[in-house]
Amino acid sequence: GQSLEQPSEVTAVEGAIVQINCTYQTSGFYGLSWYQQHDGGAPTFLSYNGLDGLEETGRFSSFLSRSDSYGYLLLQELQMKDSASYFCAPNRDDKIIFGKGTRLHILP
């Protein structure tokens, strides 16, 4: 079977740090991707973890633990423009399945 869990909503304050967790179960897994989607827009790629550990891209970092089937996205120095939905997506060789996403609300 296949399952994917992430919180439906997270709220944080501008300038703070927020972590969005993701647990997954899927066959043929080879990496975990994260996507951002603003209201009315299309999803855009943020990061990918093919190996265990932390990947950093500017204010965003992503972590993967294959043994725990767990990953997270870390957003630092939050800005109002980071208000969006964030999706973790286990990569298989042939297809990518998305979950329901996490809606990030940022308070001024």
Added chain:
Amino acid sequence: NAGVTQTPKFQVLKTGQSMTLQCAQDMNHEYMSWYRQDPGMGLRLIHYSVGAGITDQGEVPNGYNVSRSTTEDFPLRLLSAAPSQTSVYFCATRGRGGNEQFFGPGTRLTVL
């Protein structure tokens, strides 16, 4: 380069009508996928293709057909539209072995 294009941007259908949502890419990507997005449901995979002439079903394939006669195009057909197919449809592409999926701008479909 246009990237991934989808037409139309908006469409209203009556129940029972048929239509084709177009998706085209100029990135020479082998993998193409169709997703639908409904409020609170995230992105659900409808059909996908790993190359010309090869298609497979995703999570929610019922009511939809696809074909992949060329690398560039991956049309999605609704044979007899139903109100339950009201949704936003996204086409996405990815190179073989690539980790990043590129999305088109979406088609907003309403079935009355």
